[in-house]
Amino acid sequence: MKKNLVFAALVSALVLGGSIGSATVNAAVDGVPSTAKTQGIINFSLPTDAVDPLDPTTPLNPDGTQNKNPNDDMNKPTGNTGALTLDTAPYLSFGQHVIGEQAGSTYTLDSTANPHPYLQVSDRRGVNADNKAQGWTVTVAVTDFSNGSQSLAGTKLSFATGTVKAGSESASTQSAPTSLAVNGLSSASSATAIFGASVG
Known part of the structure; x- marks a missing residue:
């Protein structure tokens, strides 16, 4: 048989x-x-948990994953939960300066305070019925620098384009997000796109 x-x-x-x-x-x-x-x-079902910040300074592991970035006081986790989350946003320090310095002075980030400032976005929504990613945008807005009683008038903030890194091997095969330069952002400016991924 x-x-x-x-x-x-x-x-x-x-x-x-x-x-x-x-x-x-x-x-x-x-x-x-x-x-x-x-x-x-x-x-x-859609995820409802938070995503741990990853370490952007190390390469992907052999299994295609990224190391977590624990105890980083300068790039703290946001604790946001859901399928699309901003997982971390950097602390920005412009250093210590003496009052009365020349008007119009330009100050850069203090790299000793935060050597690797970064944003982390996790998109775990999957794809639409047309098999295309849904896209997302991170915007930035600023308020006046203030010590509680006085404000620093006329302050403008600018960001050069950043380096975009995939948090996993599978993410690196999808259409890569892009970093956008932001110039002259002030408290009077509307929220401006700084990082995003297009639909598709």
């Missing part, structure tokens, strides 16, 4: 809800076919 067993399964994954795939099992006993059809169901 000869037995042949062939199993084939097809499962289509959706971002949300359930998906049903079919599996056909064929068995032949003494040349007489016997067939049965069954179903497999898989469900997906």
